[in-house]
Amino acid sequence: MESINYQNFRIDAENICVDYNGKVALYDANLRLKPGQICGLVGMNGAGKTTFFNALTGFVNISKGKIRINGESVRSAQKDQTIAYVPQSEGIDSQFPINVWDVVMMGRYGSMNIFRCPRESDVQAVKDAIERVDLTDHLSTPIGNLSGGQRKRTFLARAIAQRASILLLDEPFSGVDIRTEKLISELFIQFKNEGKTILLSTHDMIHVREFCDLVLLINKTVVAYGETSEVFTPENITTTFGGISPDFLFGPES
Amino acid sequence: MELCSFLTLDSFITDPLTHDFMRKALLMSSLVAAVCGFLSSYLTLKGWALMGDAVSHSVMPGVVVAYALGLPFSLGAFIFGVGSVALIGFIKQKSRVKEDTVIGLVFTGFFALGIVLVSKIKSNIDLHSILFGSPLGISLSDVKQTIFISLLVVILLSIFRKDLMLYCFDPRHAKTVGINVLFLHYLLLTCLSLAAVVGLQSVGIILVVAMLITPGATAYLLTDKFDNMTIISVLSAIISSLIGIYISFWFDLETGGSIVLAQTFIFLFAFLFAPRYGIFKLKKFFAGYK
Numbered sequence: 001m002e003s004i005n006y007q008n009f010r011i012d013a014e015n016i017c018v019d020y021n022g023k024v025a026l027y028d029a030n031l032r033l034k035p036g037q038i039c040g041l042v043g044m045n046g047a048g049k050t051t052f053f054n055a056l057t058g059f060v061n062i063s064k065g066k067i068r069i070n071g072e073s074v075r076s077a078q079k080d081q082t083i084a085y086v087p088q089s090e091g092i093d094s095q096f097p098i099n100v101w102d103v104v105m106m107g108r109y110g111s112m113n114i115f116r117c118p119r120e121s122d123v124q125a126v127k128d129a130i131e132r133v134d135l136t137d138h139l140s141t142p143i144g145n146l147s148g149g150q151r152k153r154t155f156l157a158r159a160i161a162q163r164a165s166i167l168l169l170d171e172p173f174s175g176v177d178i179r180t181e182k183l184i185s186e187l188f189i190q191f192k193n194e195g196k197t198i199l200l201s202t203h204d205m206i207h208v209r210e211f212c213d214l215v216l217l218i219n220k221t222v223v224a225y226g227e228t229s230e231v232f233t234p235e236n237i238t239t240t241f242g243g244i245s246p247d248f249l250f251g252p253e254s
Numbered sequence: 255m256e257l258c259s260f261l262t263l264d265s266f267i268t269d270p271l272t273h274d275f276m277r278k279a280l281l282m283s284s285l286v287a288a289v290c291g292f293l294s295s296y297l298t299l300k301g302w303a304l305m306g307d308a309v310s311h312s313v314m315p316g317v318v319v320a321y322a323l324g325l326p327f328s329l330g331a332f333i334f335g336v337g338s339v340a341l342i343g344f345i346k347q348k349s350r351v352k353e354d355t356v357i358g359l360v361f362t363g364f365f366a367l368g369i370v371l372v373s374k375i376k377s378n379i380d381l382h383s384i385l386f387g388s389p390l391g392i393s394l395s396d397v398k399q400t401i402f403i404s405l406l407v408v409i410l411l412s413i414f415r416k417d418l419m420l421y422c423f424d425p426r427h428a429k430t431v432g433i434n435v436l437f438l439h440y441l442l443l444t445c446l447s448l449a450a451v452v453g454l455q456s457v458g459i460i461l462v463v464a465m466l467i468t469p470g471a472t473a474y475l476l477t478d479k480f481d482n483m484t485i486i487s488v489l490s491a492i493i494s495s496l497i498g499i500y501i502s503f504w505f506d507l508e509t510g511g512s513i514v515l516a517q518t519f520i521f522l523f524a525f526l527f528a529p530r531y532g533i534f535k536l537k538k539f540f541a542g543y544k
């Protein structure tokens with residue numbers, strides 16, 4: 001029997017289950033992603049999208065199954081700064097007294113010493129990251145004074161500064177302006193060319209068709225998984241959204 | 255007599271300093287205020303006001319038992335402070351009761367236990383000084399304990415300053431980059447218990463939560479930078495302590511209450527006149543005249 005070389009997969013989640021105090025949030029979920037792949041994570045609210053992210057980052061423990069990141073445990077992925085998480089806009093306190101520079105610098109914390117003193121290389125990484133998301137004019141702006149799109153870009157810059165090879169993005173396109181949307185989609189292409197692996201959750205079906213090589217449809221478990229062109233069918237989407245017709249969700253296809 | 259010396263600001267400030275107990279009270283209360291003020295920024299941003307209230311009330315039986323056994327009261331207080339948090343976490347996880355309800359019932363239970371113990375253990379425990387603080391009657395061994403605990407908390411907070419900020423801001427990111435979030439959680443709880451222990455000497459168990467949240471809330475209205483928030487929080491806490499002690503000296507008022515009231519007034523001032531976040535937004539007001 002041919003043995004699988006797990007090193008080939010950036011993310012390899014096998015039959016993972018997550019429950020919160022006995023309440024099942026996700027069961028028997030599988031996902032395999034290679035370098036340079038962009039995968040859309042699609043499901044209803046409460047279908048387990050955020051739970052899936054939490055399992056991959058190690059923020060919640062899985063009760064069953066196995067997760068390998070670059071062939072290693074989640075724990076060593078954390079130590080190696082392999083995964084970056086870009087939170088949903090609602091997931092952060094926008095009134096927190098912190099500015100753009102300091103948020104992006106947090107991307108470097110994991111590789112700094114215990115006092116988190118920035119080295120020259122950290123400063124450079126933060127500068128470059130902020131430049132890539134076009135926020136150089138807002139270095140010392142408190143995040144509370146940014147627009148939704150600018151705030152999203154700040155967290156994207158944090159992920160870039162972290163130099164992670166896997167990016168998890170929770171609703172990257174929700175509540176952002178057109179300029180930010182364009183910038184994010186350009187960055188996605190750059191990330192892909194750099195060999196980064198991207199897993200993004202979204203409500204917007206058009207974005208899935210536009211960016212995602214693969215799509216993972218979930219409703220507590222995997223409903224369908226594969227190439228977007230094959231898997232992203234009206235039937236599968238209807239199943240994922242509990243019988244609601246896709247026409248209702250994103251209009252009839254013309 | 256008192257009114258006469260009142261007429262000059264100089265004697266208003268220097269007269270109390272001629273008393274040994276007043277010098278000690280002013281110094282110790284400033285130290286305690288600085289510690290609580292430092293921690294306050296984290297607690298207000300983390301949303302742990304109710305947790306602060308719970309821990310500070312729950313230390314009551316610990317203080318009583320420690321006094322009765324002749325142990326350092328900070329030890330007993332610390333054990334019960336951390337114990338209450340552990341119990342809150344346990345009950346929350348094992349039952350369907352909502353968190354704020356669990357917090358409320360656990361800390362009142364501990365507090366009641368403390369009161370019952372005081373009435374049963376007939377010793378020279380001064381209930382009044384535990385409940386309302388006695389910065390003017392602080393003993394030498396208490397001074398040593400307070401200095402030791404204060405330094406410990408300040409050192410811990412200083413070392414993990416940035417990690418704790420990240421933990422309050424985005425624990426998920428902290429976890430993702432391999433920072434030990436559980437450790438930070440318990441570190442913050444430990445500091446909270448310790449700060450409650452030193453704080454209760456100044457203003458007593460009932461009001462110590464004010465020391466832990468009001469300075470942070472005041473600072474939050476005045477700045478958008480975390481470091482500045484910490485500095486403002488510490489300064490406003492120290493100033494309130496000094497004002498409170500002086501006022502209580504001259505007008506013969508309860509000291510703990512005076513300190514907290516001074517904090518409340520400073521908060522109200524920020525609430526009304528903070529440049530950006532105050533009701534009257536002074537910045538805009540002055541800009542209009544330019």
